[in-house]
Amino acid sequence: MDITAIFGSMVFDEKAMRQYLPSEVVNAMQNVQKLGERLDPELADTVATAMKDWAIAKGATHYSHWFQPMTGTTAEKHDSFIMPDGHGGVITAFSGKELIKGEPDASSLPSGGLRATFEARGYTAWDPTSFAFIKDKTLYIPTAFCAYGGESLDKKTPLLRSMEALQKQAMRILKLFGNEDVSGVRINVGAEQEYFLIDEKEYSRRPDLIISGHTLFGANAPKGQELDDHYFGNIKPCVKQFMEELDEELWKLGVLAKTEHNETAPGQHELAPVYTTVNVACDHNQLMMELMQNIARRHGMVCLLHEKPFSGINGSGKHINWSMSTDTGVNLLSPGDTPYTNAQFLLFLTAVIRAVDDYQDALRISVASAGNDNRLGACEAPPAILSVYIGDELTKVLEAIESEKDYSAGQKELLRVGVHALPRIPKDTTDRNRTSPFAFTGNKFEFRMLGSSASISDSCTVINTAVAQELKRYADALEISRSFEADLHEIIADTVANHRRILFGGNCYGAEWEARAAELGLSNLKTTPDALSHMCDRKNIELFTSNGVLTEVELRSRCEIMLDNYCKITLIDALTMLQMAKTQIMPAINRYIGDLADTAIKLRTVDAKLDSSYQSETLATLCDLASKATKAIAELEASVSEAHAATKQSSASVCRDRVLPAMHKLRAAIDASQKITDKQYWPYPGYDELMLSVR
Ligand code: ADP
Ligand code: MG
Helix, strand or coil: CCHHHHCCCCECCHHHHHHHCCHHHHHHHHHHHHHCCCCCHHHHHHHHHHHHHHHHHCCCCEEEEEECECCCCCEEEEEECEEECCCCCEEECCCHHHHHEECCCCCCCCCCCCCCHHHCCEEEEECCCCCCEEECCEEEEEEEEEECCCCECECHHHHHHHHHHHHHHHHHHHHHCCCCCCCCEEEEEEEEEEEEEEEHHHHCCCHHHHHHCCCCCCCCCCCCCCCCCCCCCCCCHHHHHHHHHHHHHHHHCCCCEEEEEECCCCCEEEEEECCEEHHHHHHHHHHHHHHHHHHHHHCCEEEECCCCCCCCCCCCEEEEEEEEEECCCCECCCCCCCHHHHHHHHHHHHHHHHHHHHCHHHHHHHCCCHHHHCCCCCCCCCCCECCEECHHHHHHHHHHHHHCCCEECCCCCEECCCCCCCCCCCCCCCCCCCCCCEEECCCCEEEEEEECCCCCHHHHHHHHHHHHHHHHHHHHHHHCCCCHHHHHHHHHHHHHHHHHHHECCCCCCCHHHHHHHHHHCCCECCCHHHHHCCCCCHHHHHHHHHCCCCCHHHHHHHHHHHHHHHHHHHHHHHHHHHHHHHHHHHHHHHHHHHHHHHHHHHHHHHCCCCCCHHHHHHHHHHHHHHHHHHHHHHHHHHHHHHHHHCCHHHHHHHHHHHHHHHHHHHHHHHHHHHHHCCHHHCCCCCHHHHHCCCC
């Protein structure tokens, strides 16, 4: 395989553009992409025709506006390129108008009350900053999705707006530091994706996996991840073939698929691409998740993207590595070589630290979902508390600045911290802290609270906007400063003094941290409804509106969609459990109870002195568990009805306080029953069969 030849071969990228478009149009397109200029509508027809010709030459027959509605996945509607020629035949056509704007009647997509069905039309608008591509004989055009009134109904629009907000504020800071050569700031993201692969045959025997994407019942297997033998373990042939095909398909689509390895839990894996511009990274992550699922099927496996497919072992997350760089190639989160560039670095660093502290709740909300509630705080996952890890060296630097003391980095030279000379910062030599939810890792931050199925757009939007907000505060102060260096020093020192509570280098999984964090006043929003109750706090509304990222109406609609989604998912899980328990599991337990009872009776008839303690003890335990399960079923049914009857606002609390506890009770009784029930009777494959199914 010639990797360099296939890479991007299905993308209408610069190379394809140069082949199909005159150079002045390519240049115009590049200005649109790099500088956010508008494309002259007259050129749109030329671009559309070129795209169509290129796509048809590659075997495409259809085009589709591809967008990312509030469902969190992607949406598409296909139109063929054909047009009647008036003589009974067809020609192929694709106009600039069709490229720029689509009008899907997308009334069935979530709008959070923004759109009544009678005014159902929404429209999709071409996002020229992300390249069009071909998949399944269709030309995909990345688009933003809005209501007719212009309110955004997707995850892409706020992300693009947040990029603009951050670029604007970062440029103000860069100007203050005299970076005259810089004309743009890029936001870079690399999203590491975790997933499970299980055997398709075992999967198809589990209604919970099919309906809910995760197991709702299942006793722990004798062996889970205790031996740490899966992490970085050698990759099974079947998985290897899957990875090869996945890489190839992703490369064709210009996705920089790079690092692949086994993860901690049996059957768990990770794929990390090389980082790229945030909105492209977001598109690419969506493509990656879609291809993983499709390609796994071709190999007789199913890819699980749920954040907690199995209880008792690690769930799957998604780490987003985030940084900013100039269009001249300077990473703004990379410590520089001179004190002056370091002052700039420290300012960007402190802006991020302050952003996390000021907007802990917004960050937490950005990862809130019913699925991720199963994971945050469990096993490997960071807790629901935000904190920032920057390593010992940087902590010492910041503390020295704050206290105006000398900074000495161990064996390294003594560095003076003063008004005129900010220290040289040694490259990070400390160990990584794997438990931190927001860790500085040398030249980027890694946000680790996302669930594996989430779109990265929400979290990236919050990080971008929150950092833009802090940079704006700094720029407002520094632009009118009469003593730049002194004020700069002051800003950094003040930020450290006021936001040091968010810096934490210890074990974030420990119970002590939870207690300490509470003392420090850090927020600890454990569930999605808890988190969402803060989404429309005045502070958050101001953050998004003042930076032009979301209007108040848009923010409120998003909150409604997220709450609604939480309730729907929880109730689907609950109904799936009820169906499994009532129609398959309880009847199976009943059959086994009958069997045991029959045997006990038979034994007694043969000889009353025979020991039937196995039968009677198992019977007693099973009958007790069956009775507990029956109570839990009744409780779950009642709570589900209560949630259905509740108002939109209170339904989420009913789900959290009544439905979920009843689900846990039912699961506990049934999982305990599974452990003592004849396997032949049990209707579903167990955890060992599921997790070790791929050979
Ligand atoms: P890890 O040890 O966590 O796997 P890596 O260095 O392999 O860390 O990087 C993980 C991800 O971070 C990759 O997607 C990588 O491309 C991305 N990454 C590396 N440098 C940057 C950066 N400056 N900005 C954003 N992402 C980055
Ligand atoms: Mg990694």
